[in-house]
Amino acid sequence: MKSWGFLFFKRVLSSLPSIFFILFLVFLLVRLLPGDPILALYGERGLSEDELLFYRKQWGFDKPLLIQFVIFFKKVILYFDWGVSTVSRTSVLVDLKNYLSATLELSLLALSWSFPLGYYLGKLSAQNVGTKIDKALSQITLFFYSIPVFWLGAVLVFLFAYTINIFPVSGRIDPFLRVDNITGFYLIDAFFSEKPFQSFLSACHHIILPALVLGTIPLAIIQKLTRVSTLQVSKDLYIQVARSKGLPEKKINSVHIAKNAFLPIFTSGGVVVASLISGAVLTETLFSWPGMGRWLVTSLLARDYFSVQAAVFFIGIIVVLTQALVDSFYGFIDPRVKS
Amino acid sequence: MYKNSFGKVNSIKFYFFGIIFMIGLVFLNLGCQKKQIASDDSRFVYCTEGSPSIFNPQLATDGTSFNASSQPLYNRLVTLELGTFKVKPELAESWKINAAGTEYHFKLRSGVLFHTNHGFAPQKKFSSQDVAFTFNRMLKKDHSYHKVNGGSYEYFKAMGLDKLISEVKIVSETEVVFVLKRPSATFLKNLSMDFASILSAEYAQYLTQKNSKDQMGFKPIGTGPFILTEYRKDSIIRYASFQNYYKGPAKIKDLIYAITPNSLTRFQKMQTLECDLIAEPSPVHWETLSKNPKLQTFKQDGLNVGYIAFNTKLEKFSDSRVRRALSLAMNKESYLNPIFKGEAHSTSYPVPYQFLSLEKRKHIYNPEEAKRLLKEAGQEGLKFKLWTLPVSRPYMPNGKKFGELVQQDLKKIGVEVELMTYDWPTYLSKSRAGEHEAIQMGWTSDNGDAENFLQTLLSCDAVGAGSNLAQWCNKSFDEFLNTAEAKVDDSEREALYKKSLTVFNKDQPWVPVAQSKVFRVLKKGWLGYSLNPLGTENFYPLSKAAL
Numbered sequence: 001m002k003s004w005g006f007l008f009f010k011r012v013l014s015s016l017p018s019i020f021f022i023l024f025l026v027f028l029l030v031r032l033l034p035g036d037p038i039l040a041l042y043g044e045r046g047l048s049e050d051e052l053l054f055y056r057k058q059w060g061f062d063k064p065l066l067i068q069f070v071i072f073f074k075k076v077i078l079y080f081d082w083g084v085s086t087v088s089r090t091s092v093l094v095d096l097k098n099y100l101s102a103t104l105e106l107s108l109l110a111l112s113w114s115f116p117l118g119y120y121l122g123k124l125s126a127q128n129v130g131t132k133i134d135k136a137l138s139q140i141t142l143f144f145y146s147i148p149v150f151w152l153g154a155v156l157v158f159l160f161a162y163t164i165n166i167f168p169v170s171g172r173i174d175p176f177l178r179v180d181n182i183t184g185f186y187l188i189d190a191f192f193s194e195k196p197f198q199s200f201l202s203a204c205h206h207i208i209l210p211a212l213v214l215g216t217i218p219l220a221i222i223q224k225l226t227r228v229s230t231l232q233v234s235k236d237l238y239i240q241v242a243r244s245k246g247l248p249e250k251k252i253n254s255v256h257i258a259k260n261a262f263l264p265i266f267t268s269g270g271v272v273v274a275s276l277i278s279g280a281v282l283t284e285t286l287f288s289w290p291g292m293g294r295w296l297v298t299s300l301l302a303r304d305y306f307s308v309q310a311a312v313f314f315i316g317i318i319v320v321l322t323q324a325l326v327d328s329f330y331g332f333i334d335p336r337v338k339s
Numbered sequence: 340m341y342k343n344s345f346g347k348v349n350s351i352k353f354y355f356f357g358i359i360f361m362i363g364l365v366f367l368n369l370g371c372q373k374k375q376i377a378s379d380d381s382r383f384v385y386c387t388e389g390s391p392s393i394f395n396p397q398l399a400t401d402g403t404s405f406n407a408s409s410q411p412l413y414n415r416l417v418t419l420e421l422g423t424f425k426v427k428p429e430l431a432e433s434w435k436i437n438a439a440g441t442e443y444h445f446k447l448r449s450g451v452l453f454h455t456n457h458g459f460a461p462q463k464k465f466s467s468q469d470v471a472f473t474f475n476r477m478l479k480k481d482h483s484y485h486k487v488n489g490g491s492y493e494y495f496k497a498m499g500l501d502k503l504i505s506e507v508k509i510v511s512e513t514e515v516v517f518v519l520k521r522p523s524a525t526f527l528k529n530l531s532m533d534f535a536s537i538l539s540a541e542y543a544q545y546l547t548q549k550n551s552k553d554q555m556g557f558k559p560i561g562t563g564p565f566i567l568t569e570y571r572k573d574s575i576i577r578y579a580s581f582q583n584y585y586k587g588p589a590k591i592k593d594l595i596y597a598i599t600p601n602s603l604t605r606f607q608k609m610q611t612l613e614c615d616l617i618a619e620p621s622p623v624h625w626e627t628l629s630k631n632p633k634l635q636t637f638k639q640d641g642l643n644v645g646y647i648a649f650n651t652k653l654e655k656f657s658d659s660r661v662r663r664a665l666s667l668a669m670n671k672e673s674y675l676n677p678i679f680k681g682e683a684h685s686t687s688y689p690v691p692y693q694f695l696s697l698e699k700r701k702h703i704y705n706p707e708e709a710k711r712l713l714k715e716a717g718q719e720g721l722k723f724k725l726w727t728l729p730v731s732r733p734y735m736p737n738g739k740k741f742g743e744l745v746q747q748d749l750k751k752i753g754v755e756v757e758l759m760t761y762d763w764p765t766y767l768s769k770s771r772a773g774e775h776e777a778i779q780m781g782w783t784s785d786n787g788d789a790e791n792f793l794q795t796l797l798s799c800d801a802v803g804a805g806s807n808l809a810q811w812c813n814k815s816f817d818e819f820l821n822t823a824e825a826k827v828d829d830s831e832r833e834a835l836y837k838k839s840l841t842v843f844n845k846d847q848p849w850v851p852v853a854q855s856k857v858f859r860v861l862k863k864g865w866l867g868y869s870l871n872p873l874g875t876e877n878f879y880p881l882s883k884a885a886l
Binding site: 033034035036037039040041042043044045046047048049051055058087088089090095098099120157158161162165168169170171172175176178181285286287288290294295298301302303 | 356382384390392393400401488489491493496497556557569571572573574575577593595597598599600601604607608610611613761762763764765766767768769771780781782795801803804805806807
């Protein structure tokens, strides 16, 4: 049997062409958009033709697109240099590190509640298929799935932060608490700060609302997936066999159904991650959360080419890697496909 | 069939899980609730709208960067008095101007210290060396720092200083002379602007030795009232009071900029008192904020003008009668309530009334005359596209709505207006290329001088730059501006600018629409705040009232 590492590597390797394609497409699309990163910087003031040309030359935007792409690609491959933001003139890679950790922290926390709850509710629905509980749960998850994230977020902020004021409106931590940037996860970095306990609580307090909002769509997806796959599996013949040979219902549920029903949920990891990221764009904008989603939006609005490229590319990579991870793990979870 | 095979609802488990979940939430909620940090007199949170692009104001172009750099961290040679826009000494104690108006001799303040920060401990005090370094860096293309951090001295160039200053001469430690190529009336005012903040020559030398010149823009050293202690992009900027500030340390010990781009979020954070001051509150929220008993409000006429520019290069707008007709047909007064919540006044001038001591007069609304003019020009049944501003600005908070109101008004004189827009970068580059027919735009003063409006927005030089959106080049208008520029006497200048305004009003390349108010809210208890209509925030004078 081949090792897990090998499988993973093979998966990643096979997705290299699509990764390259993402990179090329983003590069091209963002440059084909009307608007200019330099003019966007100067706003109402405008810029004379000479100066515009000067800056375009300085940034290398005066060369033909294909040559620009080759230069960019060469830098990425040889030095892993993703360029410099046209707005802040800081390295895109440094920005990426900060934004990525903020998004990961939020997404992981969102998953940590939505995944178990979604899974549990899905099972509950399947076990009570057709009853009031099932119908009620279906309605609730449909509600969460179809509700726009920004609306739900705005309502929650209005209720809990603005009106009752038990949560802060935005931010990651109380501005008076200073947390150094070690891992980029405030919940962890808090323990290395001057006031670890207070900082940790404050970071918790700030993350609850956005994590709640961000988790709603994955919750609905996972609930529906679990329900469907549990029902599917319970129709299988071996379940009937198990039941007819007199196995206790509990054991059938937990061993035979649950294990098999988990497979399609597991394989849809990529979909869940993608839904988290698209939700993050809105959630982060709403809560002033300095993450990938907000970075992408602001960079796009400023035509900050290098930042947009890096943001889209790494979001793409995250989805691809998750899928590769899932695929390579599949053999271990489902021994039937091992060969 | 399967339903039955699964048996009864596992109600206990469901209940159990639900309870755990609820308890968890409540626990987190209660446990994490911010323990109200005892209100401290020396802490101040300013909720700003964005990240600064750089901490060196020479290289910045946006108010956000200036508020984060030039105001807390640096000083200028001179500063403007609030309200009157008269030049006042700051790092320069006094100055003399020669008779020809081409030499400015500054006597510098002595004993001013630079920050000790980022591992740098200054050995020298502020001197003429620093002034020379600051300006030579921008002026001389071969200066060792000219190209550092991108090297685009946009404001310096926009104010024409690169073509004006011939050299900066060091006379002694505390004396420096600026030699100009020709007299310039606005030179002193320009030196009060953010980009003219004084940097440390010694720090530059130190960074050169360390081979990390780039740090100049990101690890700033200045003479200002605050020291930068932490910056996290898109999240927070932290400053501490500079104990050796030349005017004495600030009362605020910890100054925090919480970066909050969304204006609704800023409003909510102000209402819940998470901020002490917020940047640019949206006019939609002014009324609610004014009614909050825990806040104090500041309001004043701003130094801005919102306008509609006609592309005068186009056949349909080439006749000034058409442009005048369109101006007469717009009932500007009726726009103030829906667009600005009444917090603005209509204007017919391309400059704020404060600059040239102009009267705040009401606009003449005369659709009959407009119809007559259109007929005379043979442009009855005119159709055109109006681009509506895609971003919210103090001079134009809601471009689309404003466009709709104009559309209705012009329909009454038989002119059909089609509204359209692009996102901001596209809007800018397409209008620069002259693709628009009529466009909404506006301007906020940089330096409290009329020249800044007239030259930037209406001169022939500005046509290609994308700031003269009417693409209007009038020789006699330009003549007035150029003559005025060379006059040092303010009253002579004022008279010339007023003459240029008559040319503008006759030719009407734009319809100036409104001049809006600026508004700030501050948490109650803070004293010493003054609203600067130029948009910069100075936190040095602030202190808590003794309770």
